[in-house]
Amino acid sequence: MILSEETKVPLAALPVQAFKAHLHLGTGFAESAVQDAVLEGYLRAALAAIEGRTGKALISREFSYRVFTWRDVEGQTLPLAPVGQILEMSLIDVDDELTIVPAERYRLCADDQRPRVVPRGSQLPTIPTGGYAEIFFTAGYAETWEELPSDLAQAVMMLASYYYEYRDQSAGGMDVFPFGVNGLIERFRTVRSFGRIGA
Secondary structure (H helix, E strand, O other): OEEEOOEEEEEEEEHHHHHHHHOOOOHHHOOHHHHHHHHHHHHHHHHHHHHHHHOOEEEEEEEEEOOOOOOOOEEEEEEEEEEEEEEEEEEOOOOOEEEEEHHHHHHEEEOOOOOOOEEEEOOOOOOOOOEEEEEEEEEOOOOOOHHHHHHHHHHHHHHHHHHOOOOOOOOOOOOOOOOOHHHHHHOOOOOOOOOOOOO
């Protein structure tokens, strides 16, 4: 299974100016665009880290998900939430011949934790031997930063600040979350329910 980001978070959706204020940068620095690219990088890194930790897309954009075998022919769980729309499903055979699956054959079963693509009939279309299925979809809580849940937005700011603070360390700080961030994102983390009690 391969998840790919088809469209990136647009620069306009990143709160670079608010991040400057959050860092309490000097007035002259805050009005300058010299460091904007650097601050953008830390915001993107923090955003990606929190999305990876929670399994949630924050800013809405397009993704593709390549599946070589359905986990369940009665419905395939998608690796990100919340999913807004299934854009397309296609089947690609061993010779790279592509067949688009009609939208009437499947639908989105929306869920804040485990969204699924489910068949409108008895099962999802058969994946060709040696080939794969590819699902294109949109996922994300909001189109703009201002529409994000406030705790997620604050967590990104805090983590980006942490990365910025430790930017000069050759090895440090980038593999752990600072105090407070885990608490802010805890309610968004995907609940794992595949294991058995006592296993």
